[in-house]
């Protein structure tokens with residue numbers, strides 16, 4: 001691996017208070033902000049990126065990029081960021097339950113996913129925006145969105161990291177991509193993030209996965225856990241801790257992991273798992289569910305985790321982010337006059353509509369599957385349904401991989417799983433009461449998720465007529 005990957009991009013310091021307005025100001029130079037900046041800079045737009053800290057970060061998020069995400073990254077012209085970081089190809093999934101296992105390769109053998117260290121990948125993306133003639137980088141913490149007298153957002157104020165000064169930059173449009181703890185989300189949306197639990201992450205070293213180059217899902221009676229390669233010699237394990245309180249590092253936690261997880265692990269992972277637990281180098285992250293409910297604001301747009309989050313069980317987050325980056329990037333790149341507020345307003349609304357259409361399958365599947373795997377009768381049904389193979393496995397995996405975005409196909413398979421489970425319950429336990437309860441519970445899982453992805457009335461009218469009726473652009 002190229003050790004320069006870990007370097008910090010060279011940052012432009014001391015931006016003067018009155019710079020020329022940029023075409024686009026981006027808050028947050030994480031994977032969403034950096035990839036949008038690269039795409040727009042390459043398209044000739046003048047871009048500024050304000051990032052809190054450009055240093056390498058060691059995180060347990062965003063480490064498996066599904067094939068659908070690789071495809072979007074390629075369309076953004078950034079696929080080479082997956083190289084030189086010791087990444088590992090991923091060619092499908094293996095699912096384990098009660099000693100049984102299913103192997104489901106991705107439907108198209110030419111489309112692979114990738115596992116990697118998130119920080120290495122993000123630094124590669126940041127390299128793309130470093131020393132770029134159209135891109136200016138500022139290291140500092142964004143503190144305020146700037147507004148003109150009419151309430152339109154015109155840029156951002158930030159605290160410069162080196163000198164602690166408050167500086168301002170102006171842009172025709174400001175993109176807010178400051179991640180899951182976004183401080184600007186409340187100004188641009190009605191979003192409410194709910195914590196659905198926590199993932200505890202640890203790394204297993206130098207041990208073979210039962211299916212090399214595959215994501216592994218372990219369904220247990222307690223809750224699911226994952227294992228997938230993040231380099232040729234390292235496996236990331238993410239272990240679910242449901243509830244609202246994170247697990248605390250303690251000797252009891254080590255004991256719990258050995259009792260709860262070890263019996264479900266294949267022998268080949270035992271000693272590496274015990275070594276990782278004993279070393280105690282755990283990281284814990286909250287898992288959020290937050291459907292995107294943007295409130296269109298003049299001059300600004302929300303993007304990435306700041307706009308929309310789903311459970312990380314299916315590894316869909318980065319694919320959703322790159323889908324949005326490409327969709328917004330194309331609209332901004334094609335706009336010849338970003339100073340025309342009417343055009344910019346219209347493209348913000350078009351983006352929000354497209355976003356819902358393109359990412360609904362990723363969003364619905366992630367939280368639906370998490371809840372299915374936490375409900376024993378549905379988890380049994382899902383496992384047995386996928387085990388039939390053929391289209392019963394291939395079509396659901398094409399949705400999980402982000403290749404298919406067909407919402408009807410997802411809903412068809414979701415209810416087919418519930419019906420399959422109900423039929424099995426009738427066969428094995430007689431009586432239709434339990435079968436009915438199962439179907440009803442499946443409906444209760446998926447119905448609110450589907451509703452949250454439906455375009456709003458005003459979005460549909462806008463797409464048909466070009467008129468935005470409700471709510472109007474807010475002027476706060």
Ligand SMILES: Cc1cc2nc3c(=O)[nH]c(=O)nc-3n(C[C@H](O)[C@H](O)[C@H](O)COP(=O)(O)OP(=O)(O)OC[C@H]3O[C@@H](n4cnc5c(N)ncnc54)[C@H](O)[C@@H]3O)c2cc1C
Nearest residue numbers: 028030031032052061062063064142179304305312317318
């Ligand atoms: C436990 C877990 C595991 C996950 N695993 C996967 C996976 O395997 N595959 C997958 O596809 N997705 C996964 N995800 C989701 C994925 O990590 C996110 O969707 C993705 O990282 C979001 O990128 P982002 O750029 O929007 O936000 P971030 O990556 O959080 O970037 C935000 C950036 O903004 C900067 N910033 C924040 N505030 C400010 C400020 N005020 N001023 C300036 N800069 C600021 C931050 O420093 C950061 O660089 C996972 C999520 C979790 C929680």
